[in-house]
Amino acid sequence: QVHLVESGGGLLQAGGSLRLSCVASGHISSGYVMGWFRQAPGKEREFVAAIPMSGGGIYYADSVKGRATISRVSAKNTVYLQMNSLNPEDTAVYYCAARQRMQLSSLPRDYDYWGQGTQVTVSS
Numbered sequence: 001q002v003h004l005v006e007s008g009g010g011l012l013q014a015g016g017s018l019r020l021s022c023v024a025s026g027h028i029s030s031g032y033v034m035g036w037f038r039q040a041p042g043k044e045r046e047f048v049a050a051i052p053m054s055g056g057g058i059y060y061a062d063s064v065k066g067r068a069t070i071s072r073v074s075a076k077n078t079v080y081l082q083m084n085s086l087n088p089e090d091t092a093v094y095y096c097a098a099r100q101r102m103q104l105s106s107l108p109r110d111y112d113y114w115g116q117g118t119q120v121t122v123s124s
Contacts, residue, residue, distance in 0.1 A: 001026050002024055002025070002026040002027065002028060002098050002112075002113040003024070003025045003026055003113075004022055004023070004024050004096045004097070004098060004113055004114065004115035005022070005023050005025075005096075005115055005116070006020060006021065006022050006094065006095065006096045006115045006116070006117060006118040007020070007021050007022075007023075007118060008020040008021050008118060009093075009094060009118030009119045009120045010119075010120070010121070011121045011123065012086055012120065012121065012122050012123070013086075013122070013123060014086060014087050014088060014122055014123065014124045015085060015086065015087075016086050016122075017082065017083065017084045017085075017086065018081075018082070018083050018086060018090075018120055019080060019081070019082050019083075020036070020080065020081040020094055020096075020118060020120075021078060021079075021080055022034065022036075022078065022079045022080070022081075022096030022115060023076070023077060023078050024077040024078070024079075024096075024098060025077070028053060028077050028098065029053065030052075030053050030054040030074070031053070031054070031100070031101070031102050032052070032053045032098050032099060032100060032101075032102075033050055033051070033052050033053070033098070033099040033101065033102065033103070033104055033105065034050065034051055034052075034053060034070075034072060034079040034096065034097070034098055034099075035047065035048075035049065035050035035051075035096070035097045035098075035099065035105070035106075035111060036048040036049050036050070036070060036079075036081045036094060036095070036096060036097075037094070037095045037097060037108060037111075038090075038092035038093065038094045038095065038120075039092055039093050039095065039117075040089075040091060040092040040093075043092075045095070045108045046061065046063075046092075047061050047106035047107070047108070048060070048061055048063075048064055048068060048070075048081065048094070049061065049064065049068055049070040049081060050070070050099075050104045050105065050106065051070045051071070051072055051079065052102055052104065053072060053074055054102065057104060058070055058104075059104040059106065061106065064083060067083055067084050067085050068081060068082065068083045068084075069081075069082040069083075070082075079096060081094070086122045087122060087124075088122050088123070088124050089122075090120065090122050091120060091121050091122050092120060093117040093118065093119050093120070094117060094118050094119075094120050095114055095115055095116075095117045096114070096115040097111035097112075097113065097114050097115070098111060098112060098113040098114075099111045099112060100112045
């Protein structure tokens with residue numbers, strides 16, 4: 001069983017930056033993919049970025065490409081999401097997720113474990 005805990009959300013100003021952390025407990029092997037998703041009120045859960053724990057290719061949603069950086073520290077079972085140039089449309093609950101396969105995916109249904117989420121609110 002894998003347990004994910006996100007942190008780092010809060011109230012932020014437009015144009016600012018955020019850095020979210022996701023700490024995984026349980027067995028996260030190099031065969032896992034870790035992803036970040038977000039969900040705004042009244043909208044479907046949206047893919048943000050994904051990274052394999054083994055290293056290698058990273059996958060970003062077009063909506064955040066150039067503004068977001070996903071990274072991981074395998075020894076700490078921790079994944080980070082850095083995002084710059086925030087705007088009010090980035091307001092959402094941000095979720096960390098783990099997928100038990102090495103293939104990157106942007107589909108929520110492909111992920112096996114989810115954190116409880118952290119609220120990010122960007123004011124204009």
